[in-house]
Structure formats: structure tokens, C-alpha cells
Amino acid sequence: MHATLRRPLPAIALGLTLFGxxxxxxxxxxxxxxxxxxxxxxxxxxxxxxxxxxxxxxxxxxxxxxxxxxxxxxxxxxxxxxxxxxxxxxxxxxxxxxxxxxxxxxxxxxxxxxxHPVHPAKPMDTGDINEDSEGRLVRVRGTVMDAVFDDAPYGWVFHLDDGSGETTVFIYTGAGVDVSGIEEGDEFEITGFSGQFLDHYEVNPRSQSDIVER
CATH class of the missing domain: 2.40.50.200 (Bacterial OB-fold)
Structure with a gap:
């Protein structure tokens, strides 16, 4: 399954706003x-x-x-x-x-x-990454279901499943992660931001340490 190509965020004029x-x-x-x-x-x-x-x-x-x-x-x-x-x-x-x-x-x-100490990531099933988890740090563990897809210049994508349903893992270029060791069939534990792109939910790792092979 290929990722939908990312698009830059819309330009929004942001200035100092004085609220009533x-x-x-x-x-x-x-x-x-x-x-x-x-x-x-x-x-x-x-x-x-x-x-x-x-x-x-x-x-x-x-x-x-x-x-x-x-x-x-x-x-x-x-x-x-x-x-x-x-x-x-x-x-x-x-x-x-x-x-x-x-x-x-x-x-x-x-x-x-x-x-302040960073709040801990919540352990979750891959099938439970959804609107309710969006915005917080989560941790999932499961099997890599496909080859890592290069969605240049935005990053890389693959899917993880622990038996409860797949979730998308999208690694942005800015995270500085080496994805060469991630292969289909491997088991990984992924920590990251619970996000959304278009119509699907995903986990976005922040750094190499968020991606651990098990």
C-alpha cells in the first residue's frame, strides 16, 4: 500500500492578534x-x-x-x-x-x-490508534506488514499490526531516522505522536530512539 503524497501546509497569515x-x-x-x-x-x-x-x-x-x-x-x-x-x-x-x-x-x-518531564507514551493496540488518541504520545508494538515506502521528500511509511488491526507509521524526514533496518515481517515497538493524514490515523516517531526492533 503506497502512501498518499504529503502536501505542504496551507499558508496562513499569522500576526499578533489582540482578542477582545x-x-x-x-x-x-x-x-x-x-x-x-x-x-x-x-x-x-x-x-x-x-x-x-x-x-x-x-x-x-x-x-x-x-x-x-x-x-x-x-x-x-x-x-x-x-x-x-x-x-x-x-x-x-x-x-x-x-x-x-x-x-x-x-x-x-x-x-x-x-x-517539566515529558509525559509518558500510552501503550496502545495498533487497531486503537484513532481520533481518541490523536495529539498525545503513544507506543505500539507489532509486525511490519509491508516494505517501507519512500514518500520523498516528506518521509517514509509502513504499516504495523499486532493482530488488532493495522496502523500507519509515518516517519517525517525531519525526525532524522535511518529506516534501512526496517523490513517486512520484522517486529518493532514504535513510540510517537498519534496523528492523522487525510482519512487515516498514524503514529509519527520523533527520533531513532522511538523505533526499537523486538
């Missing part, structure tokens, strides 16, 4: 879960720990992900900053998706506020 007092009252302190449930173009403020460093999903974008407890969300742009694992951030912006993909925040302000 009513909007600020609604958005200030809004949790990640609140943001995930908000309608598109709703102004929000989210806080969390960086779970995916900025640039990991390049060349698709220069975004990053944050997580707070059991919920996470993607931030579609880093605004020129380098965001690292374990940094705590406060992000304001508007919610929206990209080509029907991961629902997240298009930021107009990103503030690093400190550091």
Missing part, C-alpha cells in the same frame, strides 16, 4: 481538551509540555506538539523558535486543521515558561 476582553475571558487558561473540542477559528490559550520538538515533522511544517496529562495537541508553527522536549509553553492562537489532518493551534504567541 470577552474572548480573552473565554480563552485564558483553556485546557488542551477544550481547544480540541472548540470550533475552527476559535481563539484559545493552551499550556503543556513539549512532546514533539519543533521541526520534527519537516518538511511538512516547523510545528511541534504539547501534552498535558493524557491529552495533547499539535501547534502548527514554531514562529521561528526552537522548542525542545520537556519545555513548558503557553500558546495563544486559533484552532484549525490542515488538509483535514491533525486538529491543532495556529499560533500568534508562544511563550516558554519552564521545564
Amino acid at each position: 476582553s470577552a474572548a480573552v475571558a473565554i480563552a485564558a487558561g483553556a485546557s488542551i481538551q477544550d481547544a480540541r473540542e472548540a470550533a475552527e477559528d476559535t481563539p484559545v490559550v493552551v499550556e503543556g509540555v513539549v512532546s514533539v520538538p519543533s521541526g520534527t515533522f519537516a518538511p511538512n511544517d516547523e510545528g511541534f506538539a504539547i501534552q498535558a496529562g493524557k491529552v495533547g495537541i499539535y501547534i502548527h508553527d514554531s514562529m521561528g523558535q526552537t522548542l525542545e522536549l520537556g519545555q513548558t509553553v503557553t500558546v495563544s492562537g486559533i484552532v484549525g486543521d490542515s488538509y483535514g489532518q491533525v486538529y491543532g493551534v495556529y499560533p500568534d504567541s508562544i511563550q516558554v515558561t519552564g521545564t
Whole structure:
């Protein structure tokens, strides 16, 4: 099964947005879960720990992900900053998706506020990677079902199944992963961001250490 070729994220004009007092009252302190449930173009403020460093999903974008407890969300742009694992951030912006993909925040302000241990990945069955897990770190283990497909320049894709149903593993070029050791029939444990592309859900590893042969 070949992957659908990735496409660059749509260009969005992002500037400093001054929310009205009513909007600020609604958005200030809004949790990640609140943001995930908000309608598109709703102004929000989210806080969390960086779970995916900025640039990991390049060349698709220069975004990053944050997580707070059991919920996470993607931030579609880093605004020129380098965001690292374990940094705590406060992000304001508007919610929206990209080509029907991961629902997240298009930021107009990103503030690093400190550091915190990265929230652990949730062990999951491959068949359970879906909308409910989207945005957080997950860990799956199963058999590689096909040869790794080179979806240049965006990355590489293959499918993993533990008997509960296949999930897609998409490794972005920005993750800097060597995929030469991944072959059909091998068993791997994959840690990564629970994401979505078009009509399917996937796990996106962040680095070589997220891909372990078993």
C-alpha cells in the first residue's frame, strides 16, 4: 500500500492578534481538551509540555506538539523558535486543521515558561490508534506488514499490526531516522505522536530512539 503524497501546509497569515476582553475571558487558561473540542477559528490559550520538538515533522511544517496529562495537541508553527522536549509553553492562537489532518493551534504567541518531564507514551493496540488518541504520545508494538515506502521528500511509511488491526507509521524526514533496518515481517515497538493524514490515523516517531526492533 503506497502512501498518499504529503502536501505542504496551507499558508496562513499569522500576526499578533489582540482578542477582545470577552474572548480573552473565554480563552485564558483553556485546557488542551477544550481547544480540541472548540470550533475552527476559535481563539484559545493552551499550556503543556513539549512532546514533539519543533521541526520534527519537516518538511511538512516547523510545528511541534504539547501534552498535558493524557491529552495533547499539535501547534502548527514554531514562529521561528526552537522548542525542545520537556519545555513548558503557553500558546495563544486559533484552532484549525490542515488538509483535514491533525486538529491543532495556529499560533500568534508562544511563550516558554519552564521545564517539566515529558509525559509518558500510552501503550496502545495498533487497531486503537484513532481520533481518541490523536495529539498525545503513544507506543505500539507489532509486525511490519509491508516494505517501507519512500514518500520523498516528506518521509517514509509502513504499516504495523499486532493482530488488532493495522496502523500507519509515518516517519517525517525531519525526525532524522535511518529506516534501512526496517523490513517486512520484522517486529518493532514504535513510540510517537498519534496523528492523522487525510482519512487515516498514524503514529509519527520523533527520533531513532522511538523505533526499537523486538
